[in-house]
Amino acid sequence: MNAELCFTQGAELAHKGDALQALELFHQAISLKPDYAEAYNGIGALLININNLNEAEFYLQRALELKVDYPEALFNLGTLFSRTSLLEEAEVCLRETISLQPDFPEAHFRLGMVLKQMERLDEAEKHLVLSIRLRTDFKEAEFALGVLYLLQGQYEKGWKGYELRRRIFNTCDSRCNWKVEDLTGQKIVLFHEQGFGDAIHFVRYVKEIEKVASEVVLFIPEQLKRLISASFKSITIETDEKMVGDYNFSCPLPSLPYMFRTTLDTIPSPISYLKADSNLISKWSEIVKKEIKDHSFTIGVAWAGNPNHKNDKNRSIPFHVFKQLFSLQTVNWISLQMDEKAADLQTVSHQVLDFHENISDFAETAGLIENLDLVITVDTAVAHLAGALGKDTWLLLPIDPDWRWQVKGQESLWYPTIRIFRQIHRGDWQGVLAEVITNLEAKLKRNNQFNKIKGN
Structure with a gap:
């Protein structure tokens, strides 16, 4: 079998989703033809798909050494850089791809996504729109454009694109053909x-x-x-x-x-539309009282979301950064972390109460939250639950937030009791936590003054 036949068969298998067999054939092609740039690129693309990013970069760089001005390899390298949050490097690769091949719809789409992450929303819109013009039925790009509009508060333009998630992610078959x-x-x-x-x-x-x-x-x-x-x-x-x-x-x-044609002015946003069960509130009141001997301020915290979420590495806060909050020892701290990340608490010397082994569902969590004075959390289900209960909540967000939080402002359009603390620089959680601590110290001071006045 010659190198070209190995590559052709490998490409067919890659298209069918058989990555391991495709990789084997691409490697065989290289063994027969060591300067086979297309085979190196094929391996790099497959390694990206199976999340082997470090090894993928080697093969893509090698492809570019062997074949100058290779748009497909530049596109794949740009995709890799975007996956590893090297956004400036990704932008360079993708712009070079487009300069070589202006009608490359996937490159415009990927560049649009990178520019969105960099908060250059007008440029992102331009490239997403162009990708849709260049490729009919580019539903991923149409969905991304819809989300971009929602992020900007352009709900009338955004909802239709957002509906394409059902085709992309193969969600439940539901007949939304009604008024x-x-x-x-x-x-x-x-x-x-x-x-x-x-x-x-x-x-x-x-x-x-x-x-x-x-x-x-x-x-x-x-x-x-x-x-x-x-x-x-x-x-x-x-x-x-x-x-x-x-x-x-x-x-x-x-x-x-x-379906309700929701606009910024018609968002259903009651202060609390979920109610914790009164028996569970009482149950958790007794549990908390047994562990807390005074009546000082009590705060619930969550620092990590679902690790399988596509944006989790950006929205979750490394615990070694988050735990500086616990240095405020005039506060009673209670963990609301419900997964394996709760084990992070073993690394802190300050007392943080952890009940996750006794919590079976969100009704229990709601009962616990109703016994707190404040919730401080990253963008995870805890934030939605606390907001839906009408609990005073501080939400900590990355540069590229979920669409419902928009890109600016401290207030949430969807949850009146949520206050937002945003990253100013990409990846800088230290600055966010410093702002939270400053505001928390001021809040505690006001609370103490109120209690003194009340006591008098």
């Missing part, structure tokens, strides 16, 4: 989609649906059932899709803003 008035006197089934935080965020629309439909069934994960049941007592909640019964209308929760 709100069609629901009058009808049964509708609402489905959760994406993560727990998204379900908590969008479930606010159930109140709007209830005003029209005669019967509402909500299909959600087991971990949310007790919490949602305590807050929406007149709807049916199921965790088994087989139990939802027959229906003519349905909708995933994240599609409800689109």
Whole structure:
């Protein structure tokens, strides 16, 4: 078998998703033809897909050494740099790709995504729009453009693109071909989609649906059932899709803003639309009182989100940085971290109460949060839960935040009790934590003064 045939067969296998066999054939091609730039590029692209980024860079750089002005290899290298947060390097590679091949839609798309991360939103929009013009049915780019519009508060333009997530991520098949008035006197089934935080965020629309439909069934994960049941007592909640019964209308929760044509002025944002169960509030009050001997300020914290989230490395805070908060020892600290990251607490000498082994679902977490004075958290389900409960919450955000937090300002359009602390420089959590500590010290001082006045 000659080198070209090895490469051709490898490319076919790569297209079918058989990365290991494709890698083997690309390596075989190189052994037969050591200066085979296309094979090096093929290996680099596959290694990116399986997240072997360090090794991928070697093969892509080698491809570029062997073949000057190689747009595909430059594109792949730019993609790699974007995945490792080397955004300036990614921009250089992608712009060079486009200069060599101006009609390369994927390069415009990738550059648009990089520029969005760099907060150069007008430039990002330009390249995303161009990528869509160059490639018909480029749903990933259309979705990204929709999210960009939502981030900028252009909701009228953004929701339609946001709907494409259902085609990209193969979410539940749901028939959103209705208008709100069609629901009058009808049964509708609402489905959760994406993560727990998204379900908590969008479930606010159930109140709007209830005003029209005669019967509402909500299909959600087991971990949310007790919490949602305590807050929406007149709807049916199921965790088994087989139990939802027959229906003519349905909708995933994240599609409800689109169906209601939500604008900045019509966001349903009651101070609290979720309610913790009173028995669980009392239960956690007793637990906390046993552990805390005084009545000083009590703060719940979460420093990390789901590690499988695509933006987790940016939105979660390394614990060695976050733990400086605990140096304020006039505060009672309670961890709201519910996963393996709770083990980070073993590295702190200050007392931080940790109940994660006794918390089975979000109803328990809600009961605990209602016994706190403040929640300080990164962008994770805890932030949505605390905001939905109307709890005073400080949210710590990276440079490139989720669309619902927008790019500027301290206030949240969706949660009136959330205050936002943003990175000024990419990756600089130290500056965010310093600002949080300064504001927390001022808040504690005001709280002490209030208590003295109250006591007098």
